[in-house]
Amino acid sequence: MVVPGTGLDVGDALRVLRRVFGYDSFRGAQQEIINHVAGGGDALVLMPTGGGKSLCYQIPALVRPGVGVVISPLIALMQDQVDALTALGVRAGFLNSTQQPSERRRVESAFLAGELDLLYLAPERLRAESTGSLLDRGTISLFAIDEAHCVAQWGHDFRPDYLALSALHQRWPTVPRIALTATATKATHAEIASRLNLVDARHFVASFDRPNIQYRIVGKNEPKRQLLDLLRTEHPGDAGIVYCLSRASVEKAAQFLTENGIEALPYHAGLDARTRAANQARFLREDGLVMVATIAFGMGIDKPDVRFVAHLDLPKSVEGYYQETGRAGRDGLASTAWLAYGLADVVQQRKLIDTSEGDGAHRRRLASHLDAMLALCETVECRRGQLLAYFGQHSTACGNCDTCLSPPETWDGTIAAQKLLSTVLRLDRERHQKFGAGQVIDILLGKTTPKITQFGHDSLTVFGIGTELRESEWRGVVRQLLAQSLLAVEGDYGTLVLTDSSGQVLSRQRQVLLRREPERAAPTAKTAKPRRATPVDLPDAAVPVFEQLRAWRATAAKEQAVPAYVIFHDATLRQIATEAPSTLVELSTVNGVGENKLAKYGQQILDTLAGAAPVA
């Protein structure tokens, strides 16, 4: 069958999928998107991380005449992307500011000679007229605009250079454009379409569910220790990312993990470029490293076997949280998204917003982002349902998040809320004082600390009226009232103040439902699935073979100076270990074994299998 208006055969795309990439069939809307773009149409693709966006432009670029130009902000990853394509036998190159002039000239002449299938381009290069005239002299099969949400100011990764991409269509009106992103709120979606001038584009919106990721949000207690427990019990030897808010906390957490026998590397904007690049390269290339980072790390990281993403601090928005956690489990295997969250996070984030630069509208936008994130943390419903609802999509209770696995109890916290709010009110009215959560809770509990005596707070009528709750429970009440904006924090010391809505609670017009605080720091084992000592989906007998294949892959990756997953993904090695093919023909049926890799590594794999312990 021929794609309308092109003379291209639909079967071409499937043949390329099998021969080059070694996959049997398209996923989700891939086929439809590929046909549409290969036929010359514009497309806007919203698909979650790991959904398979790359093929949506790589295959059309391979079946259409000319070179596919990929605009990407991820300069530090272009080399890896090109290496991965080269390993598949695809002719790819990149142009960015990190290159030597001689290397740039080599890529430019390959482009002009039509000797490339794909050319990766940093957006700032398009500002130079020399780039425009270079593109004019070659044949372009399509423009792919990767990480398209970078054009949106509403989102969290805005790059001014992306705004210039609206001009692509004016200069090259006949070249199809495909914009792709894993960010999906309605606001961002609309902004991408308008800013990139994608007037006639077809929109493809996939489900944003990542079923293999288990979402868990726990009360913060001793966060680094809680993290260590998680890694030891559920993710020993696994690769993962730990996000922290500040450079200092990144350094501390990385050091803590290292001291406790878990190999961890730091990454933040305060490190020099060389150290950052080296740490990123090690994380991508070696198996089982933990990257402790600020959110400066991660966009475009396509390491498929990140088994967990942990947050030691509260993300600023649901979009950010979804992006960051989305870096786990691109290979589709079971992965964990874990967040530790507590009262101090809410206080800190509210303070950051109050002191942030920008106008009132900007601050309101930040506050609404934070409110949605807090609602996700405090929900008693399925986390996944809440997450997807944020993106305008629906789901039933998922069975693979903490609230589904062990549903939290709720309790009527109206009276507790009244006690707390009236303590804040009395301090203000009777003493003209403001205090942070610690002192307010001490008053409620009737503790005679030096600070209580100093301020004479033991003579307040509310002194000791809250002994029915433990301190941790009171902290939970404060946190949840802050999250619901029934209480607010102010100033450098995080002092508590009432809000416009506090009165509704004090006057009994409003009921306050709260999530029950666990007895101690929630034991992770209770919510977790039984820990697998070995990678999932792998029969016990195949484990030693898998480990041998991994060792072979590590050596091959080192020799070629490419990340291990460029050779083969874990999922592919797992299938090989399980099926134990004995001929090249059998091996070629494994998912992820295309023509080029079969020719290059097939015999080495068979030799490794022959030398490995037999599958019982």
Ligand code: ADP
């Ligand atoms: P995204 O860019 O959307 O995050 P990728 O393009 O990196 O996702 O794809 C995620 C993973 O899924 C990659 O390992 C890729 O090789 C694999 N993949 C993509 N499409 C298919 C397919 N049709 N069949 C099997 N694996 C696929």
Ligand code: ZN
């Ligand atoms: Zn759920």
